[in-house]
Amino acid sequence: MEQSQVINETIKSQLDHRTIREFKEQDIPKEVLDQLLEVARRTATSTGMQACSIIRITDKKLKGEIASICTQEYVARAPELLIFIVDQMRNYQILEEKNGNLDNVNGMDHYFASFTDACLMAQNVVNAAESLGLGTVYLGSILNEPTNLCKLLALPKFTFPVLGLAIGYPNQEPQLKPRMDMKYRVFENTYKIYDNYLEELKDYDEEMQTYYDLRDTSRRVDCFSDQVVTRYSKAATKRQEILNVIRDQGFDLKVKE
Amino acid sequence: MEQSQVINETIKSQLDHRTIREFKEQDIPKEVLDQLLEVARRTATSTGMQACSIIRITDKKLKGEIASICTQEYVARAPELLIFIVDQMRNYQILEEKNGNLDNVNGMDHYFASFTDACLMAQNVVNAAESLGLGTVYLGSILNEPTNLCKLLALPKFTFPVLGLAIGYPNQEPQLKPRMDMKYRVFENTYKIYDNYLEELKDYDEEMQTYYDLRDTSRRVDCFSDQVVTRYSKAATKRQEILNVIRDQGFDLKVKE
Numbered sequence: 001m002e003q004s005q006v007i008n009e010t011i012k013s014q015l016d017h018r019t020i021r022e023f024k025e026q027d028i029p030k031e032v033l034d035q036l037l038e039v040a041r042r043t044a045t046s047t048g049m050q051a052c053s054i055i056r057i058t059d060k061k062l063k064g065e066i067a068s069i070c071t072q073e074y075v076a077r078a079p080e081l082l083i084f085i086v087d088q089m090r091n092y093q094i095l096e097e098k099n100g101n102l103d104n105v106n107g108m109d110h111y112f113a114s115f116t117d118a119c120l121m122a123q124n125v126v127n128a129a130e131s132l133g134l135g136t137v138y139l140g141s142i143l144n145e146p147t148n149l150c151k152l153l154a155l156p157k158f159t160f161p162v163l164g165l166a167i168g169y170p171n172q173e174p175q176l177k178p179r180m181d182m183k184y185r186v187f188e189n190t191y192k193i194y195d196n197y198l199e200e201l202k203d204y205d206e207e208m209q210t211y212y213d214l215r216d217t218s219r220r221v222d223c224f225s226d227q228v229v230t231r232y233s234k235a236a237t238k239r240q241e242i243l244n245v246i247r248d249q250g251f252d253l254k255v256k257e
Numbered sequence: 258m259e260q261s262q263v264i265n266e267t268i269k270s271q272l273d274h275r276t277i278r279e280f281k282e283q284d285i286p287k288e289v290l291d292q293l294l295e296v297a298r299r300t301a302t303s304t305g306m307q308a309c310s311i312i313r314i315t316d317k318k319l320k321g322e323i324a325s326i327c328t329q330e331y332v333a334r335a336p337e338l339l340i341f342i343v344d345q346m347r348n349y350q351i352l353e354e355k356n357g358n359l360d361n362v363n364g365m366d367h368y369f370a371s372f373t374d375a376c377l378m379a380q381n382v383v384n385a386a387e388s389l390g391l392g393t394v395y396l397g398s399i400l401n402e403p404t405n406l407c408k409l410l411a412l413p414k415f416t417f418p419v420l421g422l423a424i425g426y427p428n429q430e431p432q433l434k435p436r437m438d439m440k441y442r443v444f445e446n447t448y449k450i451y452d453n454y455l456e457e458l459k460d461y462d463e464e465m466q467t468y469y470d471l472r473d474t475s476r477r478v479d480c481f482s483d484q485v486v487t488r489y490s491k492a493a494t495k496r497q498e499i500l501n502v503i504r505d506q507g508f509d510l511k512v513k514e
Contacts, residue, residue, distance in 0.1 A: 044274065048481075055447070104493055107497040109496035116420055123380035189314060189315060189316045
């Protein structure tokens with residue numbers, strides 16, 4: 001059996017994934033959105049605690065403000081905009097009502113479990129959406145200004161924004177983006193560092209330059225290793241101080257000196 | 258159009274998700290595993306940096322040691338065991354080879370972007386696996402002992418374990434686990450705290466008691482709110498000190514006093 005024979009509609013759609021940033025001016029029908037949220041509901045969740053939530057952004061002004069944080073104007077035009085969040089607030093309330101132990105609900109282990117759950121839920125929604133012919137773009141850029149975003153969404157203590165997701169009917173057909181060979185990303189039993197990545201990634205670097213990036217049509221895209229240099233050359237921003245904002249939201253970092 | 262009509266093979270499989278902990282003694286064919294890893298490769302990744310990786314555990318002794326960390330003996334018997342990791346090491350190496358700026362590669366914004374990517378990749382693999390009739394169980398419990406796990410997998414600096422995933426052909430048919438209504442988890446524009454969760458979740462609490470948990474067949478399962486009380490009553494463990502281990506792995510927490 002060839003790898004290419006291990007295929008079905010689900011995997012076909014997954015292998016065909018592209019980021020879609022331009023959407024038709026067409027709303028997602030309520031019954032489609034409801035089904036996407038039902039898929040979100042059925043996503044695996046750490047110890048059954050369901051400690052993540054979704055803020056659906058329907059307010060135009062708010063959408064614009066989030067677009068500003070993301071520094072991506074197309075976010076303001078997205079038919080659907082969902083913000084996935086860490087949510088230990090609901091369980092905190094339940095503990096309060098049941099006179100349970102409130103000492104650990106703000107622990108970083110719970111934070112990371114919630115953060116993980118939120119991401120799993122987001123990808124489950126993406127797979128469902130793409131299987132229905134919808135396009136999606138993840139917005140990690142919502143974390144450019146975490147304090148501001150928490151304020152805009154009126155996020156209470158024990159919650160924190162994880163990831164944004166815009167969804168709509170695609171109005172562009174991007175090329176499949178080249179990715180490096182999985183031999184550099186999948187290891188057996190122990191991590192493997194290669195001796196010379198520039199040599200190893202030479203073909204990939206070349207392949208990347210054939211990629212036509214719809215975001216900036218005015219210039220040829222850099223090779224991957226140059227993209228890495230550019231990406232990490234940026235001076236540290238308030239993005240790096242994310243843990244301070246997590247602490248502002250009530251979590252106990254428990255960092256030892 | 259009814260919600261129930263918004264359906265296809267992908268969504269059907271997603272709505273049918275159950276955690277599978279017992280697998281047939283049957284290996285996953287190489288071409289199936291390769292296809293799952295190809296799906297992993299095609300997963301969305303923050304700014305194209307591909308800064309997450311997978312450690313595939315094939316060594317029996319190592320599998321047993323990870324099962325001990327998880328305190329789940331079935332992990333030792335899983336046909337496939339994958340550990341998804343934050344991986345800024347590869348890009349660090351590329352930066353070194355290119356004389357790029359090494360100051361920010363250890364920043365927590367990059368850490369969280371990688372962590373997110375690792376989770377998205379894991380859920381993409383889960384959806385592909387389940388669409389092929391495979392069963393899966395996430396193992397957040399690999400983080401019971403993060404220092405020990407980093408050592409066992411020989412994880413270098415700028416890497417960190419995120420989530421374990423066991424995959425195999427199901428040897429059990431668990432009941433669909435009840436989940437709370439999404440009105441408690443999806444909000445419009447701003448977070449909503451309900452006045453009385455015990456009253457709100459009354460029906461869900463009852464429904465949960467009809468759930469037959471295959472993990473502990475000797476007793477009836479607690480209602481959800483009691484599960485929350487039990488889950489958070491546990492004293493703080495070394496799990497909570499996860500940030501200290503993340504710092505040990507070379508990341509700069511940038512926590513201000």
